Amino acid sequence: MPVEEFVAGWISGALGLVLGHPFDTVKVRLQTQTTYRGIADCIVKIYRHESLLGFFKGMSFPIASIAVVNSVLFGVYSNTLLVLTATSHQERRAQPPSYTHIFLAGCTGGFLQAYCLAPFDLIKVRLQNQTEPRAQPGSSPPRYQGPVHCAASIFREEGPRGLFRGAWALTLRDTPTVGIYFITYEGLCRQYTPEGQNPSSATVLVAGGFAGIVSWVAATPLDVIKSRMQMDGLRRRVYQGILDCMVSSIRQEGLGVFFRGVTINSARAFPVNAVTFLSYEYLLRWWG
Numbered sequence: 001m002p003v004e005e006f007v008a009g010w011i012s013g014a015l016g017l018v019l020g021h022p023f024d025t026v027k028v029r030l031q032t033q034t035t036y037r038g039i040a041d042c043i044v045k046i047y048r049h050e051s052l053l054g055f056f057k058g059m060s061f062p063i064a065s066i067a068v069v070n071s072v073l074f075g076v077y078s079n080t081l082l083v084l085t086a087t088s089h090q091e092r093r094a095q096p097p098s099y100t101h102i103f104l105a106g107c108t109g110g111f112l113q114a115y116c117l118a119p120f121d122l123i124k125v126r127l128q129n130q131t132e133p134r135a136q137p138g139s140s141p142p143r144y145q146g147p148v149h150c151a152a153s154i155f156r157e158e159g160p161r162g163l164f165r166g167a168w169a170l171t172l173r174d175t176p177t178v179g180i181y182f183i184t185y186e187g188l189c190r191q192y193t194p195e196g197q198n199p200s201s202a203t204v205l206v207a208g209g210f211a212g213i214v215s216w217v218a219a220t221p222l223d224v225i226k227s228r229m230q231m232d233g234l235r236r237r238v239y240q241g242i243l244d245c246m247v248s249s250i251r252q253e254g255l256g257v258f259f260r261g262v263t264i265n266s267a268r269a270f271p272v273n274a275v276t277f278l279s280y281e282y283l284l285r286w287w288g
């Protein structure tokens with residue numbers, strides 16, 4: 001099984017992640033808290049209250065986990081295509097796989113990475129939602145002191161299954177949308193690249209950026225539900241399951257709730273995925 005794709009997926013994911021984390025914090029806050037009036041208000045409040053560091057809450061764990069998560073995403077995608085079409089990454093420019101195969105390989109990658117991502121994503125969301133400023137003498141410390149403490153507390157208070165809270169919503173979010181992610185990327189690359197050639201850097205950046213935006217727009221309704229299910233269980237349980245969370249969110253906030261955070265998420269998705277695909281493609285060309 002070719003491993004370059006796994007390594008390239010890891011490095012490119014880490015680069016994209018650091019770039020996108022401040023956007024991600026604003027998104028999670030807008031999705032799960034009602035104290036902010038909009039993106040600008042949220043940014044100003046985080047900065048005033050928690051300084052620049054506030055934007056980077058919950059980042060160390062995703063950085064560590066991206067090694068697993070993004071390499072599973074890209075590695076499984078590429079190796080599923082290898083199984084389906086019997087062409088390696090290098091041969092795919094000359095013999096492009098069909099969109100059906102790309103979609104199926106993307107869904108497989110999305111499904112498997114969702115399970116690896118679930119506990120890391122849960123911890124990220126819990127830490128991002130702590131609004132206390134950094135520990136100051138005299139003030140009460142935040143509930144979770146860091147990722148490891150957060151994981152241990154969830155394990156203790158909510159049981160081992162608590163670490164997978166929201167995992168189903170995450171799987172439903174990622175299985176089809178990772179398919180959409182790769183179809184958009186490949187489609188745009190093919191559109192702007194002469195047959196048989198490698199896409200230019202500009203094409204890869206734009207195609208990667210749009211793949212991020214399109215797939216995140218499609219993923220946003222389940223992303224909101226996922227984030228809410230992950231925060232559930234912190235005090236007393238509110239939702240009985242995905243459907244219940246959907247229905248009660250719509251009842252209370254209307255259909256617009258499904259698009260909470262979509263603007264900031266798209267603003268994040270473009271640079272993150274442009275950088276991710278550019279570094280992925282170049283690492284593979286360099287090694288190939």
Ligand SMILES: C[N+](C)(C)CCCC[C@H](N)C(=O)O
Nearest residue numbers: 174177178181215216219272
């Ligand atoms: C398919 N879905 C939209 C869920 C995400 C796929 C993009 C993953 C990328 N690491 C990012 O964080 O943007």
